[in-house]
Amino acid sequence: MMHLEDILINPLLRAILGLCLMGVVFGGACVVIWFERKLSADIQQRYGPMRVGPHGLLQLVADAIKLFTKEDIIPKNADKLLFVSAPILLLGSVFLMLVAMPFGAIIINGETYVIAATEMDISVLYIEAMSAISIIGIFMVAYSANNKYSVLGAFRNFARMIGYEVPLGICIVSVAIMAGSLNIVEIAEAQSPLWFAIKQPIGFAVFFIALMADMGRLPFDQNESEEELIAGVITEYSSMRFGYVFFAEYIHLILGSMLAVLLFLGGWNLPAALTSNTILGIILPTAFFLGKVVLVILAVIMVRWAIPRYRIDQVVDLSWKRLLPLALLNLGWVIALGLLGV
Amino acid sequence: MDETVKPSEMIVHLGPQHPMMPGPFRLNAKLKGETVVDSEVDIGWIHKGIEKILENKTYLQGITIVDRICYLAAITNEEAYVGCVEKLAGIEVPERSQYIRVIVEELSRIQSHILGMGEYASFLGFVSMFMYTIRDREDLMSLIDSITGARITHSFLRFGGVKQDLPDNFANDVKYVFGNIRKAVDQYEELYATDRIYKARTVGIGVVDADTAKDLGVSGPPLRATGVAFDIRKDEPYLVYNDLDFKVCTHTDGDVYARIQVRLDEIRESMYIIEQCLDQIPSGPLFPEGTAYGRRTPIMRVPAGEVFHRVEDPRGEMGFYMVSDGSDKPYRVKVRGPVYPTLQTLPGLLKGVPVADIVAIAGSMDTCTSEVDR
Amino acid sequence: MVIKNMIQAVKNIYFGPPVTRKCPEDPTKLSDRFRGLQKLDKSKCIGCGICANTCPNNAIKIVRDNINPQSDKKRWFPSIDIGHCLFCGLCIDQCPKEALSTTKVYLTGIIRWNHEDLLFTPAMLAREVDIHAEEEAGEEVSRWTPQ
Numbered sequence: 082m083m084h085l086e087d088i089l090i091n092p093l094l095r096a097i098l099g100l101c102l103m104g105v106v107f108g109g110a111c112v113v114i115w116f117e118r119k120l121s122a123d124i125q126q127r128y129g130p131m132r133v134g135p136h137g138l139l140q141l142v143a144d145a146i147k148l149f150t151k152e153d154i155i156p157k158n159a160d161k162l163l164f165v166s167a168p169i170l171l172l173g174s175v176f177l178m179l180v181a182m183p184f185g186a187i188i189i190n191g192e193t194y195v196i197a198a199t200e201m202d203i204s205v206l207y208i209e210a211m212s213a214i215s216i217i218g219i220f221m222v223a224y225s226a227n228n229k230y231s232v233l234g235a236f237r238n239f240a241r242m243i244g245y246e247v248p249l250g251i252c253i254v255s256v257a258i259m260a261g262s263l264n265i266v267e268i269a270e271a272q273s274p275l276w277f278a279i280k281q282p283i284g285f286a287v288f289f290i291a292l293m294a295d296m297g298r299l300p301f302d303q304n305e306s307e308e309e310l311i312a313g314v315i316t317e318y319s320s321m322r323f324g325y326v327f328f329a330e331y332i333h334l335i336l337g338s339m340l341a342v343l344l345f346l347g348g349w350n351l352p353a354a355l356t357s358n359t360i361l362g363i364i365l366p367t368a369f370f371l372g373k374v375v376l377v378i379l380a381v382i383m384v385r386w387a388i389p390r391y392r393i394d395q396v397v398d399l400s401w402k403r404l405l406p407l408a409l410l411n412l413g414w415v416i417a418l419g420l421l422g423v
Numbered sequence: 424m425d426e427t428v429k430p431s432e433m434i435v436h437l438g439p440q441h442p443m444m445p446g447p448f449r450l451n452a453k454l455k456g457e458t459v460v461d462s463e464v465d466i467g468w469i470h471k472g473i474e475k476i477l478e479n480k481t482y483l484q485g486i487t488i489v490d491r492i493c494y495l496a497a498i499t500n501e502e503a504y505v506g507c508v509e510k511l512a513g514i515e516v517p518e519r520s521q522y523i524r525v526i527v528e529e530l531s532r533i534q535s536h537i538l539g540m541g542e543y544a545s546f547l548g549f550v551s552m553f554m555y556t557i558r559d560r561e562d563l564m565s566l567i568d569s570i571t572g573a574r575i576t577h578s579f580l581r582f583g584g585v586k587q588d589l590p591d592n593f594a595n596d597v598k599y600v601f602g603n604i605r606k607a608v609d610q611y612e613e614l615y616a617t618d619r620i621y622k623a624r625t626v627g628i629g630v631v632d633a634d635t636a637k638d639l640g641v642s643g644p645p646l647r648a649t650g651v652a653f654d655i656r657k658d659e660p661y662l663v664y665n666d667l668d669f670k671v672c673t674h675t676d677g678d679v680y681a682r683i684q685v686r687l688d689e690i691r692e693s694m695y696i697i698e699q700c701l702d703q704i705p706s707g708p709l710f711p712e713g714t715a716y717g718r719r720t721p722i723m724r725v726p727a728g729e730v731f732h733r734v735e736d737p738r739g740e741m742g743f744y745m746v747s748d749g750s751d752k753p754y755r756v757k758v759r760g761p762v763y764p765t766l767q768t769l770p771g772l773l774k775g776v777p778v779a780d781i782v783a784i785a786g787s788m789d790t791c792t793s794e795v796d797r
Numbered sequence: 798m799v800i801k802n803m804i805q806a807v808k809n810i811y812f813g814p815p816v817t818r819k820c821p822e823d824p825t826k827l828s829d830r831f832r833g834l835q836k837l838d839k840s841k842c843i844g845c846g847i848c849a850n851t852c853p854n855n856a857i858k859i860v861r862d863n864i865n866p867q868s869d870k871k872r873w874f875p876s877i878d879i880g881h882c883l884f885c886g887l888c889i890d891q892c893p894k895e896a897l898s899t900t901k902v903y904l905t906g907i908i909r910w911n912h913e914d915l916l917f918t919p920a921m922l923a924r925e926v927d928i929h930a931e932e933e934a935g936e937e938v939s940r941w942t943p944q
Contacts, residue, residue: 121551124810126816131819232433386551387802389547392623395624483891551802570830590830
């Protein structure tokens with residue numbers, strides 16, 4: 082297939098494309114936050130935000146204005162440099178993920194052009210590695226805030242991330258084996274007849290649970306559980322620094338769902354008959370892809386509001402004793418399928 | 424608690440202002456990593472001086488003050504106070520008033536248990552269940568509102584009877600509401616029993632054994648969950664509990680799951696009691712005949728003496744010890760709250776437990792800190 | 798497992814309409830016995846002061862006021878400090894002549910910006926002066942019924 086790099090040779094145009102994608106993701110995060118508040122209200126049989134704008138659509142604008150105008154407090158005994166730069170690292174790790182993530186495809190005359198800022202041969206590995214950089218950010222927060230609750234939250238975060246990166250990585254490796262490459266575009270393209278979720282169902286289940294733990298959503302959000310830790314790692318943050326961390330979490334949610342769709346749920350693949358028409362070929366694959374991403378986000382949000390929360394030692398127990406053997410089993414299954422030539 | 428910290432320990436204050444602690448009390452916990460080594464409970468942040476206030480109010484004014492000791496189950500506070508005065512002054516309450524009092528108290532017990540269960544679910548991070556219970560509790564609050572005129576601080580009882588009779592069409596309203604509540608309670612029990620995350624967080628946690636509970640004076644659902652069948656409505660019956668048929672709900676394990684299960688069973692028993700009352704209630708006067716007591720309470724001087732009257736609060740055993748010196752204001756009123764001894768079990772239960780379980784255990788005792796501090 | 802919880806959540810999205818109401822556009826459903834602001838009947842009041850003695854918060858004081866807006870003759874009537882009133886209803890129960898009664902005024906009739914305006918004179922309690930109680934104008938109150 083052709084790459085966008087061949088068309089947009091000018092680096093300035095590619096930078097503009099990257100900035101556009103960043104804006105799209107920011108806008109998407111705003112919509113997802115509104116969507117989560119409305120969905121949680123529906124589950125609990127109440128209304129949700131209704132007053133600011135029609136059905137509360139401008140509520141996030143009001144919240145952002147509030148965050149901008151709040152006083153920025155730095156504790157007296159905090160390590161100033163680390164305290165100020167930690168949210169930048171947390172937000173930056175998410176944007177580094179965004180660089181290699183494809184947002185859709187345009188199919189013209191049978192040639193597929195992928196909408197992505199860059200194209201790498203090892204993009205899947207790169208994406209997973211970048212999402213793990215946020216650990217350094219959390220360590221910086223916990224050390225610099227000089228607060229016992231932050232320290233407790235950070236310990237839990239480490240245990241959780243270390244425990245869940247391993248099954249996540251093994252599931253990604255099994256997908257890469259089945260597709261034959263580490264390039265995320267090629268993995269998406271290799272799901273033409275049959276989605277990988279059907280070919281390796283155990284892998285899909287393990288990947289989904291590990292992904293929710295990686296993103297820090299319930300039932301795995303011990304690092305910010307309100308019950309005993311007030312706000313966990315980010316207790317000492319007010320005003321826009323809190324906004325950074327908040328946004329970073331929701332952008333991570335969107336990108337994580339995109340990863341799930343690309344790896345297991347077929348990406349933007351459509352039967353060739355539908356994309357033969359030029360106009361449909363421009364719109365349909367991207368629309369189909371984004372529709373699937375929305376469904377995955379919906380599922381993640383509903384799981385968060387419907388079930389209680391685990392304790393941290395039960396979380397670690399779940400990952401090492403149950404998810405890891407299942408992931409290894411899935412790897413064996415994929416290798417067997419490959420050897421049999423299926 | 425010893426304030427010295429070894430190299431890998433730290434002291435954390437789960438302070439009076441906390442998003443999710445049950446009530447404003449402070450828990451100082453010494454942590455080693457994530458396990459609690461030692462802890463200490465500090466109370467007194469919501470002390471209002473109610474016992475001193477009651478010494479300067481007449482007996483009738485005291486009814487409105489006593490309402491506010493534990494506002495989540497207000498009518499049992501009033502019952503204990505009014506029962507004390509009636510014992511001292513020798514007032515006999517007619518049967519119809521006794522039945523009405525039992526109905527309102529059992530309604531109050533149901534809504535307090537539903538709220539306790541819902542609040543506990545929110546401590547575990549299960550916010551949606553909290554909202555479901557609040558929604559189901561609204562019908563009950565409207566029922567209580569239609570009898571007494573207020574949702575929480577009722578000031579409904581008077582000496583010798585109750586302020587007003589039941590409204591018309593009350594039995595039909597009750598039947599409709601109880602149909603919904605029965606379905607809701609069955610749904611809660613099913614959601615709790617099949618949820619593996621919930622069970623992993625509650626079964627085997629915070630086990631209280633019967634001897635510790637009896638030594639400390641714990642009563643109510645925490646005691647009944649350890650297997651001791653002590654219920655004041657059966658052991659020292661007041662009002663018409665002698666004529667009603669109900670059983671005392673117990674459980675054997677004594678852990679958090681057992682306490683929630685006991686509260687769920689008690690809701691069903693209370694609904695059964697109310698339905699029996701509505702069948703058996705006689706018609707008659709609300710106040711004793713031939714005396715001055717009525718809806719207009721006379722200016723009364725209570726004969727001198729001392730008396731202790733206890734009732735079964737949703738949280739345990741509540742008692743009032745009243746000393747009267749023959750004037751129109753009490754000389755001394757001492758309140759024995761049900762949650763004060765229950766909080767004393769916490770330092771023993773919290774040794775060696777991960778931090779996340781602190782709120783799970785403290786929340787399952789269903790504390791209403793307002794009556795710990797008075 | 799946890800599937801039942803999620804099924805319940807999904808059921809609530811589609812089969813559970815919102816049960817909350819948008820205050821203050823939707824009015825609260827009050828019960829019949831709801832205790833709001835008191836209403837004074839000046840023709841029945843004898844100025845005995847039993848209500849002032851009974852009030853747990855000492856919110857009632859007995860003051861001199863005209864017996865009606867047209868005449869100048871004064872008698873003793875109660876004035877209630879709404880800022881300290883518990884709305885417990887003891888003063889209404891204890892009045893020997895049943896001059897005080899309860900109404901359903903609880904919003905615009907008694908909400909004020911300044912603390913001094915919360916002292917309701919006998920003229921305001923007898924509704925000779927307008928207290929901006931819109932709900933009381935047409936007795937617009939909806940009784941709670943099980944739906």
